[in-house]
Amino acid sequence: MNRSFKIGSNRSAGHRPGPTAGRLLKLTIPTREGIFLAHYSETGLAGLDFPKAKGRTAFKNGGRRSEVGMSVNDPAGRLRQKNILRWHRTTTAALKAVLAGRAAKNLPPLDWTGKTEFQQAVWRELLKLGPGETKSYGEIAEAIGKPKAVRAVGGACGTNPIPVLVPCHRILAANKKIGGFSGGLERKRSLLKREGVNL
C-alpha cells in the first residue's frame, strides 16, 4: 500500500530536478586518511565522499569548484557562498572529530532533498547513535516502526550520502558481526575501532 515517495524534490514546482539538482559547491577536507569531498546545496551538506586514493591529492581543481548559482556578482550567490563556507567549517570539525573517535559537536544542516521518507527515517535514526554505540539492521528497522524492513534498512544505509557523519558504520549485523559497508569494510572496522568497539 504505502508506496515510497520522494520528498522535497522540486519536481512539481517547475524547477528542474536533475541528478545534481541543488548541488552548488564541492569543497575538500584534508585529513590523515586522505582528502574527503563535501557537496553543498543551497540548504546544506548534501554529500560526503571518502578519499579516492590513500593519502593522495585525489581531486583535481584543488577541490574547489564553483557551479551554477554561485556567481559572486549575484548578491544571492554571495549569500549562498557565505552560508556554505560557514557550514563547511562545521562539517570539517565534525568529520575530524568522528575520525578521531569522538562525537561531533555539531553538524551542518543536512540536505536530503530527493531522498525517500524511508531512507530519511533510517538516517535520522542513525544520527541518534553516539561514538561506539552500535545497533543491528533489525534494531533500526524496529526503531522506525517497520520491524520487518530489515533488508531495506541495509539498503538505506548503503545509499547514505553522508557517511561518517551519518554513522552508518555503527550498524552491525545481528550477531555483532561486521556486516557490510559501501565505503569498504576496512574503513568500517577502522572507524569502529577508534570508537572503542571490539568485534
Place this chain on the structure above:
DNA sequence: CACTCGATCAGCG
C-alpha cells in the same frame, strides 16, 4: 505494473 536485487535474519540440519 512486474520484475530483480540487497550492507538481513532466524530457523534448521
Place this chain on the structure above:
DNA sequence: CGCTGATCGAGTG
C-alpha cells in the same frame, strides 16, 4: 557452519 524462506524498499524497463 551453510542453506533457505520471508519480507520490504528501490531501481529498472
